[in-house]
Amino acid sequence: xxxxxxxxxxxxxxxxxxxxxxxxxxxxxxxxxxxxxxxxxxxxxxxxxxxxxxxxxxxxxxxxxxxxxxxxxxxxxxxxxxxxxxxxxxxxxxxxxxxxxxxxxxxxxxxxxxxxxxxxxxxxxxxxxxxxxxxxxxxxxxxxxxxxxxxxxxxxxxxxxxxxxxxxxxxxxxxxxxxxxxxxxxxxxxxxxxxxxxxxxxxxxxxxxxxxxxxxxxxxxxxxxxxxxxxxxxxxxxxxxxxxxxxxxxxxxxxxxxxxxxx
Numbered sequence: 001x002x003x004x005x006x007x008x009x010x011x012x013x014x015x016x017x018x019x020x021x022x023x024x025x026x027x028x029x030x031x032x033x034x035x036x037x038x039x040x041x042x043x044x045x046x047x048x049x050x051x052x053x054x055x056x057x058x059x060x061x062x063x064x065x066x067x068x069x070x071x072x073x074x075x076x077x078x079x080x081x082x083x084x085x086x087x088x089x090x091x092x093x094x095x096x097x098x099x100x101x102x103x104x105x106x107x108x109x110x111x112x113x114x115x116x117x118x119x120x121x122x123x124x125x126x127x128x129x130x131x132x133x134x135x136x137x138x139x140x141x142x143x144x145x146x147x148x149x150x151x152x153x154x155x156x157x158x159x160x161x162x163x164x165x166x167x168x169x170x171x172x173x174x175x176x177x178x179x180x181x182x183x184x185x186x187x188x189x190x191x192x193x194x195x196x197x198x199x200x201x202x203x204x205x206x207x208x209x210x211x212x213x214x215x216x217x218x219x220x221x222x223x224x225x226x227x228x229x230x231x232x233x234x235x236x237x238x239x240x241x242x243x244x245x246x247x248x249x250x251x252x253x254x255x256x257x258x259x260x261x262x263x
Contacts, residue, residue: 003096018229019260024051024067026076044257052101082121089122100127125149188213194226217259224263
């Protein structure tokens with residue numbers, strides 16, 4: 001059982017919903033990002049999504065793209081991202097960390113070396129946006145064999161014919177993308193999301209967590225109420241990009257987490 005599995009089991013036993021927060025590793029610099037990441041559990045975050053900076057983030061909107069650029073400009077790398085996770089693990093051995101990004105940096109690092117290094121750093125799961133199920137032999141199956149969850153994205157365009165393929169070899173949870181398009185582009189609507197979550201849950205026993213388009217505590221509450229949890233990324237990253245202090249960023253995160261936990 002991974003930390004992700006254990007977290008959802010504990011939440012289910014309590015009748016609670018998960019709040020997942022995304023931040024870009026190294027944004028705006030290593031030390032500030034580490035301070036924010038270390039503060040996330042205390043702000044109510046159940047699972048941390050740690051973005052891996054990449055030069056061509058095709059699924060991300062301007063907010064996340066700029067965060068990746070800031071991190072890369074500050075010298076962030078895959079190795080430093082894993083080092084950040086290791087530093088976090090020195091004081092927190094229970095909060096799950098999901099590494100979210102693209103395959104190119106992992107491929108360049110070497111899959112076997114990456115999986116060994118990620119496991120050693122305390123990474124629990126992977127969301128690799130540009131690896132479809134047809135490429136499972138590349139990373140998904142080796143990751144599962146190494147004890148890491150491989151989390152897949154389902155979208156409004158994932159029809160009933162495609163859904164079983166998306167769910168094959170998926171573990172940890174299913175990430176439902178509530179809107180079509182890039183991150184930060186529109187607002188998620190619970191009335192639209194609920195039936196889709198129910199459709200996915202009818203096909204899997206995995207928790208379904210909803211992300212994209214959640215920007216306020218009320219939205220966190222509404223979306224979490226129709227799913228097993230919600231993810232907020234762009235709204236948090238936007239605060240970091242505007243230069244808010246770590247304390248102010250974490251206060252905002254707490255308001256979002258409180259919303260999800262009210263659901």
